[in-house]
Amino acid sequence: MSVLHKISEHIRQKGLGTTLKKAWKHYVFSHEELLWMERDLVTPVPPHKLKPYPPLRILDITPQNAVAFTRHFGDRVDTMAELAREGYTGHMHVDENGDAVAFIWGAARNYHDKHYYGCWFPVKPGEFFEFGGELARPYWGTRLSMDLQTELWKAMLAQGCNKVVDVCEWHNIPALKLHIRTGYSEQGRIMNVYELFGRWRFYRESRYTGSRLDTLRKPVREPATAEAT
Template sequence: MSAIQKVSEHIRQKGLRATLKKAWKHYVFSHQELLWMERDLVSPVPPHKLKPYPPLQVVAITPHNTGAFARYFGDRVDTMAELAAEGHTGQMHLDDQGDAVAFIWGASRNYHDRHYYGCWFPVKEGEFFEFGGELSRGYWGTKLSMDLQTELWKAMLAQGCNKVVDVCEWHNIPALKLHIRTGYTEQGRIMNVYELFGRWRFYRETRYTGSRLDTLRKPERSPAATSVA
């Protein structure tokens, strides 16, 4: 399909306004807001209704076992090897075929994200920066989204960390809701990522007061609302 055909198809599906907006963000100017979140490593995860999943094996990622990513994350094999060689703590969850179906990373020092956002994420003493968590499609909506994190927390706690910090894109509503379910709190900081003409990136940290996530929280039902007359 040619570029013109792709544009025509996008206009047909999304409309002209949405297509122009996407083109502007891709080719001219874009701005992403990354909300800083934090959590301790020992408080229990709040109750949830996520689906169970078959048993998996948790394995530390090394520069020599990244072939396990080939089936579900084939484009990440080299990146996984690079991160492991840099000394970051990575874990992958393997199915009974030995294929990685999920992975996650933690950095106990300042982390330079040269693979995605391109900026530095500072890490204070006692903290670790959690990044790169991903599940293959077959495990979306399962308890693995929680276990993926808690298994990493155990490993980082053993290394002397007592807090996890990470960032979440403001427009990624499912990820923000997962953070709420997992018990994260907002730090009131935003890493702003600006991109100009698809080539130049600029970064700036801003702060805010109050909560930007309250609108995503489910309202608590009062006893009066649940009682039967």
């Protein structure tokens, strides 16, 4: 399909305004806000109504078993092996066929994200930086999104960590809601990632007060009370 045909199809489906905004962000200038979040490793996850999933095995990711990502995450095999060689803690959940259907990583030291954002994420003593969590599409909306995290927390707790920190894209509403359901709190910090002409990137940390997630929280219902007679 030619470039012009792709553009015309996108305009037809999304409209001219949306197409121009996407082109500007991709080819000229973009600004990504990454909200810093944190959570302790022992407070239970709040109740949820996520769907159950079939039994899976949890394996540490190693350079030797990274081939298990081939079916569902074929473009990540080399990256998974590389992260394992660099000494980060990685878990994959595999099905009865030995295929990885979910994965997540933890770094107990400063993490350089050379595979995606390109910046450093500093990690304080006692913390670990959680990154790269992803599920295969058939497992979206299941309890695996919670279990994937809590199993990693147990492993990092055994390594002497007492807090998990991570960042979440401000425009990724489903991920932000998952953080709320999981009991994360905001740190009031933002890692700003700027990209110019699809080539140069710049980074800046900023601060904010209050909460940027309150609008996403479900309102708490007041308990019903009987009227006085």
